[in-house]
Amino acid sequence: MCHWVSPELTNKTTTNPGLRRFWGSFSMALNGSPIWKVKTTPPSFSHLGVSGNGLGRFRSASNLRFRSRKWECCPLAQRAITLVDDEKPFVPVAYTSGPVEKALSSESMRFHKDLNLLPKPLTASDLSSSPADGSKVRVAYQGSPGAYSEAAAWKAYPKCETVPCDGFESTFKAVELWLVDKAVLPIENSFGGSVHRNYDLLLRHRLHIVGEVKLLVNHSLLGLPSVKLEEIKRVFSHPQALAQCEMMLTDLGTMRLNTDDTAGAAKMVASLGLKDTGAIASARAAEIYGLDILAQNIQDDDDNITRFLILAREPIIPGTDRPYKTSIVFTLVEGPGVLFKAFAVFALREIELTKIESRPQRQRPLRVVDDSNEGSAKYFDYLFYVDFEASMAEPRAQYALEHLQISFVRQLKSTGKLPPPM
Ligand SMILES: O=C(O)C(=O)C[C@]1(C(=O)O)C=C[C@@H](O)C=C1
Incomplete structure (x- = not known):
């Protein structure tokens, strides 16, 4: 199961009282189980940042659209620098001057033909250099060297080490098993549409979306x-x-x-x-x-543009320092117009939705609905994947999700938060 964000991380690190309240209210449902909540009586929404039933006020969201978008891979999501050759046993190699050091050095020469093959200790400059350009990050992708997914990995992390995988599933697993730091996976193409398999796998694995990259694909x-x-x-x-x-x-x-x-x-x-x-x-x-x-x-x-997601084991902590995108997935309660009302929680707060995808619930594809005229009917039950342009550190995003959860959804979870693409 994907979680919103590690409750320890969010509750301990955020100073934003709204965000603390939000994470607090979710944290009980976060311990390994999805959030299940259905309310039958229409609640009041004044505490959620809207008046009335929350659906009487629509305004254009265009004035809040973020115009300048610069892609950055969030440094919080990057891993510490790894040693070049960390499978070799650690042997100190700093003895290079003075008689004692010389003696020790020649001693060690008896055991090691080439000291240059030994792991290099971290230096102050290694520790201070920012890995924001992706240096030393290992990134898994599906396919063989030369695949577009590999090019997408380099676009996100220019100096990364790319690791080919033989399928989407093994690309997810490579991150889960700590074989690599990140995975880059295609999620949609301007011509072919969504890559449904990866939508499905996002739910089956415990990884978080921490970024995205768009690539012009020239065949x-x-x-x-x-x-x-x-x-x-x-x-x-x-x-x-x-x-x-x-x-x-x-x-x-x-x-x-x-x-x-x-x-x-x-x-x-x-x-x-x-x-x-x-x-x-x-x-x-x-x-x-x-x-x-x-x-x-x-x-x-x-x-011909393909959008790729960057996945990691840890989520990024949402901020308000720059525009963010948040990705969620939910199923709806039954009732007329529920889908419209669910989307309205974002419109009411002038939050722009950037992507909506629906997938049948494979475990429970059909739902039986009582129809007073015709007896019972069976409908497909869907999972809705939604990306919206707001950070979970913003009260309007917290209120929108609280509103959505209280009123319209049976199950809700986050698949990620990401800074916007280039
Ligand atoms: O086969 C590749 O080279 C890929 O990276 C996969 C993939 C895809 O799955 O959509 C990525 C980009 C192109 O749109 C074609 C194929």
Whole structure:
């Protein structure tokens, strides 16, 4: 289960009384179990920052839109610097001057052929340098080297060490098992829409969204060196990439075959020496696997953008120092217009919703609703994933979620808080 934020962290570190009250009210429900709360009588909302039933007042939210957006990876979410070679046993290596040190040094030479291979102790400069550029951070991504997800990891953390994983699930697990510090996963594309599998996995794993990065995806058609475009009879790629290049593939009239990732497609063409097969992948994948670029910028839309989430084990502590986004997921109580009313809690406080996604509840797909005219009816039950532009340190966001929880939802949890993207 994902939690809002560690209660110890929030309650002990925040000085904002509203935020303390908010976390306090949630913390009981946070101990491993979801929040279940249904009220049958309409409550008063005066304490939640709105008057009346809370739905009589709509104003344009546009004046509060955040215009300047600069992406930053929150330093709170980054891990401490790791030693370069921390699997080797620790041996002090600082004896370099004076007779005693020389003797000790030559002593140690008998046991170690090359002292340079030993782990280097941290120096004052290592400790003071900020890892805000992502140096030394290990970031997992799904796919092979040269995949767009790897490029997204470098966009978020320019000096990070990227770690390829063979599927979305193993990318989540790599962070949970402390094999890496972060994961970068595609969540939606401007052409193909949401990556539903990752929405589902967000709920099945205990990771927190701590950032996002948007990447312009420029596809190329790759083939073995000296192969001509006309010789290509089939094309391998990730299904999203094949969909993004629909027009070009229809013109070519080639067969399409799915692979787990774009770079994996390039790797297959190269390693199997498939002369009649192309791969849709990045120009970098062509370089890595020694393929030629047969055609460039082959996606249907020039502005083909994929949004990636950055996930970590610990949440970031929301502030008010810059614009933040918050991600939640909830299920609704039954009743007419509940979905509209649920969204109204944000509109009432001029909080902009940036993304809404609904997924069927897989454990309990159908709900039975009593219908006085027709007996009982069965409807699909949904999980609603919502991103909104406000920080949980702001009273309006706290009130909005309290209002939502008291009145309209059966189950509510947070999947993350993130500073806005570039
Ligand atoms: O296959 C890759 O290269 C990926 O990083 C995956 C992925 C995706 O899942 O959408 C990412 C960006 C592109 O839109 C195509 C594929």
